[in-house]
Amino acid sequence: MTELPKAYDPAAVEPDLYEDWLAAGLFSADPDDEGEPFAIVIPPPNVTGALHIGHALTNAIEDAMVRRARMQGKNAVWIPGMDHAGIATQNVVEKQLAAEGTDRHELGREAFVERVWEWKEESGGRILDQLRKLGSSLDWDREAFTFDEPRSRAVREVFVSLHEQGLIYRGNRLINWCPRCHTALSDIEVDHSDDVGELARFRYPFADDPDGGIEVATTRAETMLGDTAIAVHPDDERYADVVGREVRHPFQDRTFRVIADDYVDPEFGSGAVKITPAHDPNDHAIALRHDLEVIDILAEDATLTDVVGERFAGLDRFEARRQVKEELDALGLLLGVDSHEHSVGHCSRCDTVVEPRLSDQWFVEVRPLADKAAQAVRDGRTRLVPDRFTKSFLDWLDGLHDWTISRQIWWGHRIPAWYCPDGHITVTREDAPTACTECGQGGLVQDEDVLDTWFSSQLWPFTVFGWEKPGDTTPELETWYPTAVLETGYDINTFWVSRMLMIGLWFLDEVPFRVIYNHGMVRDQYGKKMSKSFGNVIDPLEFIDEFGADALRFALFQHSSPGTDVPLAPEWVEGAKRFTNKLWNIVGFGLRVLDDARPGALPPREQLALEDRWILSTLERTRAQAEDAYATWDYARISGALYHLAWDELADWYLEAVKPRVYGDDPDTKATAQAVLARVLDDLLRLLHPMIPFVTEQLWRALTGAAGGPESLMVAPYPTGRPDDLDEDAEAGFAAIRDLVTEVRRFRSQNGVAPSARFELTVTSSARGVLEGHRTLVTSLAGLSDVTFVDALEDRPGTSTIVLDGGQAQVELAGLIDVDAELARIDKELARAEGDLRGVEGKLGNANFVDKAPAEVVQQQRDRQVELTRTIEELTAQRGALADLTS
């Protein structure tokens, strides 16, 4: 058989294997094929740059899922694709333009969008390369993009349908506005953080009594320029006679009233609230109840408009905040400015502080959709893994507000709505409608806005299967929808998962996925979130180049349990690399000793040796453990179980145990050993393949002689149960041997007996039967010259006793140890230890040292004193025992 290179070199193996899989069409699936359907759609990565380590985790997990399903004979498909990622991608390109000293407005809309497409090609190409390097077995023939033609048609159909159903509407409402991105945002695109700000208290003078007035407070002083009322609680007696009175605006020539509303908390501050209907959601609600005037003071870039008056017009909001306070102070109206911690909304894409702003936007009325989705979760038609995410998922659905879907950016699906000169709205499937549906006029102009990127991503689980409009059906949809599992990080359950669930149920009347599997976030070795600002992000390609894709994957699996964050350090990946190398050498050993034996049928059970039955039993038990862990996609357990099997059981014990036979001359026992070894290696590679596809494929080809191409481990059957292999007697028997061997090794280590030194052992044990029956095995593993079994040990001088599990072993010390040399060694060590101890005690006896040295250092010396004292005691005891021998 082929000799393998001595060490595993991933770079020499991985690229070719991927090409080979591709060429053989092993990633391609056909809806008409046999087998239980099993589909996963990739969470389409944003074309904003390159994949980060979190993507590596997602893709490793999904690849393992789909590879295992494929090996199990399922009709498995994994759909690739990317997301155009509206605002995020536009921001990337805008930054590029800024670096070039220009901006999108200078370029114009058409040229800008063209430019983003160019970037999409570049970024997308890089992502594609990364996905391949990771080993992702994606069906590339089915690659989709959220902004390609078929997906765009579906987006328009969904928009128009929902509009026809009255679930999409246009309205003038208070929305979240990002002054930097110049667009509306949905609620979940706003990240709240508790920031330390200021609470400014000031007085609004009464219109008829400039020296009197009412105290209010605000964190955004500039909003007072748009105040149109002051509200107090109806039951607040302090203000009972103030309600209805007018106050005068200090900077503008207008007055407004004090009103009463339940919303006000009398306990907070003065108990009176200034009302800015255009820039605060609560105030807006109050304005509607009381029919207040609404004054919009903010421009798109959050500078103040002319309505605020000459003094402040044109100022940036933060500058205005400062100056308003100054002016109030100058007028003697400012009562104080206190530090105040409060929640501030930031744009999730650029971190700019968002402003509530009144504007015309498109909305989805989500209630009916959300109710359906929540019902599906409650019915168990789809379930979350781990289950603990279910509650917050449902809470979120239950409390959902209407979804702002229009964005004032250029990169995205243009809203299929047109306006006639009279402002009537025509929503249509047509590309270029010529007549207003309301008045029949021509000269229609399309809405400038584009859709929230999630509006198209939500259609992903069915548009990738050819769905373009309600009622569509395709072979792919019939076979693969609902998909088996939606695997993604818990951070996008609200953004993406919930929306897919809502819209999938709405248009296809069936959940888009039966399981929502949430993996955790990848963190660094200190548990810190990886982020650009921390400077701790690592490019997956760096790991792959250094350790191989399998190593990166395995390291991620080793720490990945459902919903649990995954810490990752270079050392972890290095450790996983060592595992792949170990595997390489395990199989390499196998190849050297198997002669022409290939995995196949085993000899009858009675021909198997104890160690054979033990390893087969262990293999089956581990396989079952992995199987159980797969039921919950607990990759930390799965990888842990298989790692343990390969390294601690197979490599450390079985391979050593089997050497006497495979290197021996007895053709029968040799053939049996070879058959078992081949079987175990074969199964191990199959079990590991979904997680570490490259190294296992390469080794499996060497082991089985498979030619590659269609002869691939990728499509070899995944091991199913062999319950007959479970053998408790063999496990117990081998455990007894193992115990004896380990105790002998410990004896050697503690007594300075070289591993190469042979000696005799006299043993008494409750496991005598097994041990005696496997004399060769015992002596070879423990490095003994001979072993004798007795009913009871005699108490003999000059011997040492080794305690066993259920027995004892006796070693003749004479001759085993060169007593004089050992005595000399011990004396030398003793002298050194005593010298050290004197030094330490000298220091500790020095009052100067004890008083002045840092407590830590003193303690260090004390610890060392204790340690040295103990060492000396032990050495002295050893010396005594040895001296007895010579006398």
Add this chain to the structure above:
RNA sequence: GGGCGCGUAGCUCAGUGGUACGAGCGCCGCCUUCACACGGCGGAAGUCGCUGGUUCGAUCCCAGCCGCGCCCACCA
């Protein structure tokens, strides 16, 4: 303010109602033994956050507390 999770060896994490079997990395000692020094063998190291309770018995169950993290939330 609400919800979720976490606090076990120096580090990152497993783990179970019955003396912590812990793992990887790190550390100490021995070994270049014919698969592997990306290795082998042996070893040191933990009041299982704190306080109560349930129990024959809790690191694991319950309650409270302390600390940390995350998510959600329209209190000026």
